[in-house]
Amino acid sequence: MSDSNTPLISYSFSFKGTIRDLLRGSGQVMFQQSAWTGLLFIIGIFWGACYSGAPQVAWGALLGLIASTFAGWIIGEHVEDGRDGLWGFNGILVGCAFPTFLAPVPLMWLSLICCAMLTTWMRRGFNNVTAQFKINSLTFPFVALTWIFLLSARELTAIPLADMDTPALIVRIGGEIDWSFGSMIVYWLKGISQVFLINNAVTGVIFLIGLAVCNIWAAVYAAGSSALALAVALLFAADPADVTAGLFGFSPVLTGIALGTTFYKVNWKSALWTAAGVIATVFIQAGMDTLLVPWGMPTLTGPFCVATWLFLLPLYKLNPDVEPDMTDWKSKK
Amino acid sequence: MSDSNTPLISYSFSFKGTIRDLLRGSGQVMFQQSAWTGLLFIIGIFWGACYSGAPQVAWGALLGLIASTFAGWIIGEHVEDGRDGLWGFNGILVGCAFPTFLAPVPLMWLSLICCAMLTTWMRRGFNNVTAQFKINSLTFPFVALTWIFLLSARELTAIPLADMDTPALIVRIGGEIDWSFGSMIVYWLKGISQVFLINNAVTGVIFLIGLAVCNIWAAVYAAGSSALALAVALLFAADPADVTAGLFGFSPVLTGIALGTTFYKVNWKSALWTAAGVIATVFIQAGMDTLLVPWGMPTLTGPFCVATWLFLLPLYKLNPDVEPDMTDWKSKK
Amino acid sequence: MSDSNTPLISYSFSFKGTIRDLLRGSGQVMFQQSAWTGLLFIIGIFWGACYSGAPQVAWGALLGLIASTFAGWIIGEHVEDGRDGLWGFNGILVGCAFPTFLAPVPLMWLSLICCAMLTTWMRRGFNNVTAQFKINSLTFPFVALTWIFLLSARELTAIPLADMDTPALIVRIGGEIDWSFGSMIVYWLKGISQVFLINNAVTGVIFLIGLAVCNIWAAVYAAGSSALALAVALLFAADPADVTAGLFGFSPVLTGIALGTTFYKVNWKSALWTAAGVIATVFIQAGMDTLLVPWGMPTLTGPFCVATWLFLLPLYKLNPDVEPDMTDWKSKK
Numbered sequence: 001m002s003d004s005n006t007p008l009i010s011y012s013f014s015f016k017g018t019i020r021d022l023l024r025g026s027g028q029v030m031f032q033q034s035a036w037t038g039l040l041f042i043i044g045i046f047w048g049a050c051y052s053g054a055p056q057v058a059w060g061a062l063l064g065l066i067a068s069t070f071a072g073w074i075i076g077e078h079v080e081d082g083r084d085g086l087w088g089f090n091g092i093l094v095g096c097a098f099p100t101f102l103a104p105v106p107l108m109w110l111s112l113i114c115c116a117m118l119t120t121w122m123r124r125g126f127n128n129v130t131a132q133f134k135i136n137s138l139t140f141p142f143v144a145l146t147w148i149f150l151l152s153a154r155e156l157t158a159i160p161l162a163d164m165d166t167p168a169l170i171v172r173i174g175g176e177i178d179w180s181f182g183s184m185i186v187y188w189l190k191g192i193s194q195v196f197l198i199n200n201a202v203t204g205v206i207f208l209i210g211l212a213v214c215n216i217w218a219a220v221y222a223a224g225s226s227a228l229a230l231a232v233a234l235l236f237a238a239d240p241a242d243v244t245a246g247l248f249g250f251s252p253v254l255t256g257i258a259l260g261t262t263f264y265k266v267n268w269k270s271a272l273w274t275a276a277g278v279i280a281t282v283f284i285q286a287g288m289d290t291l292l293v294p295w296g297m298p299t300l301t302g303p304f305c306v307a308t309w310l311f312l313l314p315l316y317k318l319n320p321d322v323e324p325d326m327t328d329w330k331s332k333k
Numbered sequence: 334m335s336d337s338n339t340p341l342i343s344y345s346f347s348f349k350g351t352i353r354d355l356l357r358g359s360g361q362v363m364f365q366q367s368a369w370t371g372l373l374f375i376i377g378i379f380w381g382a383c384y385s386g387a388p389q390v391a392w393g394a395l396l397g398l399i400a401s402t403f404a405g406w407i408i409g410e411h412v413e414d415g416r417d418g419l420w421g422f423n424g425i426l427v428g429c430a431f432p433t434f435l436a437p438v439p440l441m442w443l444s445l446i447c448c449a450m451l452t453t454w455m456r457r458g459f460n461n462v463t464a465q466f467k468i469n470s471l472t473f474p475f476v477a478l479t480w481i482f483l484l485s486a487r488e489l490t491a492i493p494l495a496d497m498d499t500p501a502l503i504v505r506i507g508g509e510i511d512w513s514f515g516s517m518i519v520y521w522l523k524g525i526s527q528v529f530l531i532n533n534a535v536t537g538v539i540f541l542i543g544l545a546v547c548n549i550w551a552a553v554y555a556a557g558s559s560a561l562a563l564a565v566a567l568l569f570a571a572d573p574a575d576v577t578a579g580l581f582g583f584s585p586v587l588t589g590i591a592l593g594t595t596f597y598k599v600n601w602k603s604a605l606w607t608a609a610g611v612i613a614t615v616f617i618q619a620g621m622d623t624l625l626v627p628w629g630m631p632t633l634t635g636p637f638c639v640a641t642w643l644f645l646l647p648l649y650k651l652n653p654d655v656e657p658d659m660t661d662w663k664s665k666k
Numbered sequence: 667m668s669d670s671n672t673p674l675i676s677y678s679f680s681f682k683g684t685i686r687d688l689l690r691g692s693g694q695v696m697f698q699q700s701a702w703t704g705l706l707f708i709i710g711i712f713w714g715a716c717y718s719g720a721p722q723v724a725w726g727a728l729l730g731l732i733a734s735t736f737a738g739w740i741i742g743e744h745v746e747d748g749r750d751g752l753w754g755f756n757g758i759l760v761g762c763a764f765p766t767f768l769a770p771v772p773l774m775w776l777s778l779i780c781c782a783m784l785t786t787w788m789r790r791g792f793n794n795v796t797a798q799f800k801i802n803s804l805t806f807p808f809v810a811l812t813w814i815f816l817l818s819a820r821e822l823t824a825i826p827l828a829d830m831d832t833p834a835l836i837v838r839i840g841g842e843i844d845w846s847f848g849s850m851i852v853y854w855l856k857g858i859s860q861v862f863l864i865n866n867a868v869t870g871v872i873f874l875i876g877l878a879v880c881n882i883w884a885a886v887y888a889a890g891s892s893a894l895a896l897a898v899a900l901l902f903a904a905d906p907a908d909v910t911a912g913l914f915g916f917s918p919v920l921t922g923i924a925l926g927t928t929f930y931k932v933n934w935k936s937a938l939w940t941a942a943g944v945i946a947t948v949f950i951q952a953g954m955d956t957l958l959v960p961w962g963m964p965t966l967t968g969p970f971c972v973a974t975w976l977f978l979l980p981l982y983k984l985n986p987d988v989e990p991d992m993t994d995w996k997s998k999k
Contacts, residue, residue, distance in 0.1 A: 075649065107569065118613065125646025129466050133795050152619035154504045158570035167502040169833040169960060171820045236773060237824035280784065286818035294502060294627045294960045313791025316741065408982065440902060451946065458979025462799050485952035487837045491903035500835040627835060627960045 011073045011082050025065055025088015029139070030195065030207075030222070030254065031262045031329060032214040033084050040210030041196065045096065047206065048198035056099040057197065063109070064095020064116040071117035077124065084330075090119035090142040096197045097146050097300060102153060103160040111159065115145050127327075135312050135326045138258070143300045150297060165296035171289060175241030177234065183244075184230070191226035191249015195301075199245050217261045225249075225256025225278045232282045242289070251304035252281040258308045262329045269318040273311065281307040344406045344415050358398050358421015362472070363528065363540075363555070363587065364595045364662060365547040366417050373543030374529065378429065380539065381531035389432040390530065396442070397428020397449040404450035410457065417663075423452035423475040429530045430479050430633060435486055436493040444492065448478050460660075468645050468659045471591070476633045483630060498629035504622060508574030510567070516577075517563070524559035524582015528634075532578050550594045558582075558589025558611045565615045575622070584637035585614040591641045595662045603651040606644065614640040677739045677748050691731050691754015695805070696861065696873075696888070696920065697928045697995060698880040699750050706876030707862065711762065713872065714864030722765040723863065729775070730761020730782040737783035743790065750996075756785035756808040762863045763812050763966060768819060769826040777825065781811050793993075801978050801992045804924070809966045816963060831962035837955060841907030843900065849910075850896070857892035857915015861967075865911050883927045891915075891922025891944045898948045908955070917970035918947040924974045928995045936984040939977065947973040 019035075026038030042061065049058035068091020072082050081087060098112040119141040126137035126144075153159045165172075177183075189204030196203075212219035229252035233243050242248055260266060260274035285303040292299060312326040352368075359371030375394065382391035401424020405415050414420060431445040452474040459470035459477075486492045498505075510516075522537030529536075545552035562585035566576050575581055593599060593607035618636040625632060645659040685701075692704030708727065715724035734757020738748050747753060764778040785807040792803035792810075819825045831838075843849075855870030862869075878885035895918035899909050908914055926932060926940035951969040958965060978992040 114612075118609075121647055121649075122643055124649075125643060128646055128648060132465050132798050148617055148620040151621075151623040152616045154623045155506070155572050155575075155619040156566075156569035156616075157506060157572075158568070169502070169835070173821070173823060233822075235824065236822035239821050239823075242821075276784075279780075283818045283822075284814055286821040287814040288817075290817040290820045290961060295623060310788055310791060313794055314787055315794060316787075316790075447945075451942075454980055454982075455976055457982075458976060461979055461981060465798050481950055481953040484954075484956040485949045487956045488839070488905050488908075488952040489899075489902035489949070490839060490905075491901065502835070628956060 010076060011079050021082055021085060022065055022069055022088060024083075024085025025069055026061075026085070026092055027210070027214065028085040028089035029093060030211060030218065031257055032211060032218060033330070034214035037210040037214040038085070040206055040213065044193065044200075044203040044206035044210065045196050045198055048193055048196075048200035048203035051200055051202075052198075054099070056104045057096055060095040060099040060109075060112055061092050061196070062095065064098075064112060065092040067091055067113045067116040068094070068120045071120040075121055077120065086123075087120050090123060090139060091116035093139060093142040093196070093301070094119055094146055097142075097298075098149070099162070100197050101150055101162055101164050101298065103162045105159060108159050111149055115149050118145055130309075131327050133313060134315060134324075135309055136328055138305045138308060139254075139301045140305045143302045143305060146300055147297065147302075151295060154295075164298070165293075167296040168293050171239070171293050172241075173239045175239070175244055177240045177243060187244055187246060188223075188226050188230050188249070190244075190246025191230060192222055192246070192253055194246040194250035195253055204246075211257075215261065217266050218257050221256040221260040221274065222253045225252045225260075225274075228252065228256075228275065228278050229282050232279050236282075236286075238282075238286060239289075248282055248285055251285050251299075251301055251307065252278045254301060254304040255281045255307045255311075258304070259311055263308075263312055263324070263326050265319045265322065267319060273316070273318055277307055277311040280310065343409060344412050354415055354418060355398055355402055355421060357416075357418025358402055359394075359418070359425050360543070360547065361418040361422035362425060363544060363551065364590050365544060365551060366663075367547035370543040370547040371418070373539055373546065377526065377533075377536040377539035377543065378529050378531055381526055381529075381533035381536035384533055384535075385531075387432070389437045390429055393428040393432040393442075393445055394425050394529070395428065397431075397445060398425040400424055400446045400449040401427070401453045404453040408454055410453065419456075420453050423456060423472060424449035426472060426475040426529070426634070427452055427479055430475075430631075431482070432495070433530050434483055434495055434497050434631065436495045438492060440491050444482055448482050451478055463642075464660050466646060467648060467657075468642055469661055471638045471641060472587075472634045473638045476635045476638060479633055480630065480635075484628060487628075497631070498626075500629040501626050504572070504626050505574075506572045508572070508577055510573045510576060520577055520579060521556075521559050521563050521582070523577075523579025524563060525555055525579070525586055527579040527583035528586055537579075544590075548594065550599050551590050554589040554593040554607070555586045558585045558593075558607075561585065561589075561608065561611050562615050565612050569615075569619075571615075571619060572622075581615055581618055584618050584632075584634060584640065585611045587634060587637040588614045588640045588644075591637070592644055596641075596645055596657070596659050598652045598655065600652060606649070606651055610640055610644040613643065676742060677745050687748055687751060688731055688735055688754060690749075690751025691735055692727075692751070692758050693876070693880065694751040694755035695759060696877060696884065697923055698877060698884060699996075700880035703876045703880040704751070706872055706879065710859065710866075710869040710872035710876065711862050711864055714859055714862075714866035714869035717866055717868075718864075720765070722770045723762055726761040726765040726775075726778055727758050727862070728761065730764075730778060731758040733757055733779045733782040734760070734786045737786040741787055743786065752789075753786050756789060756805060757782035759805060759808040759862070759967070760785060760812055763808075763964075764815070765828075766863050767816055767828055767830050767964065769828045771825060773824050777815055781815050784811055796975075797993050799979060800981060800990075801975055802994055804971045804974060805920075805967045806971045809968045809971060812966055813963065813968075817961060820961075830964070831959075833962040834959055837905070837959050838907075839905045841905070841910055843906045843909060853910055853912060854889075854892050854896050854915070856910075856912025857896060858888055858912070858919055860912040860916035861919055870912075877923075881927065883932050884923050887922040887926040887940065888919045891918045891926075891940075894918065894922075894941065894944050895948050898945050902948075902952075904948075904952060905955075914948055914951055917951050917965075917967055917973065918944045920967060920970040921947045921973045921977075924970070925977055929974075929978055929990070929992050931985045931988065933985060939982070939984055943973055943977040946976065 023035035023038035026041045046058040065088045069088045072087030094116045102108045123141040130137045186201045189201035193203035226249040233248040259277045264270035288299040356368035356371030359374045379391040398421045402421045405420030427449045435441045456474040463470045519534045522534040526536035559582040566581040592610045597603035621632040689701035689704035692707045712724040731754045735754045738753030760782045768774045789807040796803045852867045855867035859869035892915040899914040925943045930936035954965040
């Protein structure tokens, strides 16, 4: 199968090449087209998942990554996207999310594979929509399809829920902030590890190293965005349970890398715009938390998508002599 | 009134011609531009509605069909759309839905007429939006406007509710599956009859005959899609009350006809793609059921629209030498 | 900072000119590019806010107006938009909404300023989206961003809520209609004053005078739309508490001015279409009320946006020899 623009060449397998493209798919979750970055991300996932006694999350990540990359090949998607790792980044996130929120029964694994494959195909369609507005669908294929599956699991009783909130009308506020410096560092690092739904400070360090290996600015913006988001969440007295688990950090981290280093080049104008975007992401995170309470559903990386779209859509020209093009990205290798 | 592209000729009435165009409007609910198909659909609706003691649903269908077709004429819509039955298919669905969910008071009938007329006008607008993405609005004018009216009926107390669920936070799971072969046949046929909100196996047979009269492949895909959807719903242990009433079948039936026989031509590649779309529709149905629980609202054909859009949007080329065009359809007569 | 289409000239300040542009921003809430109209609107806001003992709403309006206009200048938005008052109309509405629904603590004022500034920037992006469909984003930047902030305030505990409903599953119906002629006049005028979230009949009179000063048809359509909406709401027995507070009037008033006098020229065809749009707005208002009940959230001017978009999207040509263009408006001065 092929879409109308597919060139005649199709994806060719080789042990080394395919491993590299899979690892790039992991790296592209944070916009880095580097196999080393992707490898460190996967190491971080395994560390965090095993540490918290949920290794199925790490195995799910690998499975989702492979399934979605494989899906690009069978449908005959653009080969250059496969080489850039763009077939895999939604799938690895699906693979982290399913075993986190659903019980590890066989039908869950089957659904995980199907959903991961769908993200690659639906990404083409979502990009056809967003390209009309000169933006990219980002991780929204993962978000939308995972939302559908998680919602459906409440009526499809063959897949029991694992760690999903009870539907409610009131946002639960709980837990307590530990204001020591050490705890702040932990919250800050967990804000980075939660990009892959991992609640672990060491994983946060590994992710930062992974970013720095490919693009030092990406590491700087990730670190800065998590810190800024933490400060805003503390200033506005956000739900302590979420703050201490890093749940106010992961979307701002992605917004920061996307706006500050991927779609705009680094300069002081784009840095200011990125800071505004990161702060807005905190409010969008809290708003979307409230929005999803009646279904007990997680926001996933939805706040990142919404915030980044909002700050890309005006197409402001923040880099001199560069016409802004937000339809796709080429990250530095 | 006319839009900017209207040709000079306007719709001309004749007893035979207008009856034919009305019946085609009925047939177009399942993408068939055949008056005979439409006639059989209406016979099936009357059978099922009268059998269950709710003849107002059948009269509503006729009223909605006439009102929406009439609306195309007064606003000066494209004549060829009227001749193809495209003015009526949203209206007949409005006419089935209103007396099903709302009490048959005079203001309900007035609202039904207004809403049915609006579908024809709003279809032009919705198509202006979806055409940007090279897809069609399908039955979404019916879905969106009926949702608005049903939601509003909870605050506009002059229209009492008839058969709407109580708003809740938890999806109700109830009823029981009868695993006998005969019951499976009934569930399968009800999956087809529910396209027009009719819960009746005989109506399902009449609808299949109606499809076969115009296009044998449409009948095959409708039958196959309802069966596949039933199997998936049973495998994932979906809510028995919904499964036994055919509520997991009607959206997949429409997805199957749309993808497999209308927007793509029949071949093995498009058949596989359609099967994937039908399976996805089951999950989208369950997900949308959960989504609408806080308002006790029915999904209508929303899952069909979402699933079909998702599988059309990538614009994959599944038929050799045919550029995919999903903006509109010409069904075989 | 500048977007790619910005001319070289930038906004230049002068005491008289800037005051005029600020006042025009107030007038543009009802599509009037007149400083006198804007001045009368602000007088009406102060009258109503002080009368009900909530002067912070009026000060918020001024603050939001100034912040959003200022935001247009720092980002280097199109100067002609600033001169036309298009930088300010979303911001003044943000300024009315925040102190109405949130407690007047310092962080609320800070959020108000940030949100008002964001409306100007996001308006550029929203218009980039809606322009694809040949329509304008209207007051949706205000609606979307205020929804996000109000939702987030349920999790960001540093900003206490003031006058927001408790989340619920059932639409509350309360109060009683006083059917005397005098009360009907009051409900009708409050339908106009609620455009700026003011519940005061005198303010309604001042707003009508403000409209008449700039465009007598705008005043006629505002008055007529509020009356028609009141009649429909009473006919369908809408929630008395909302009817008596004018909450079924404000969105129809905006729909009436937008459709009847701004995007279409006044004639009998457009008047009929506008009447249909005004009636539809009442149902959309009731539907959106129900939709937002699980979060206890106000609809703001959301029903106006949805209704006006629905009636603009078909791009029907209702004025002879005029190609419809709904992407922007130039109001008569």
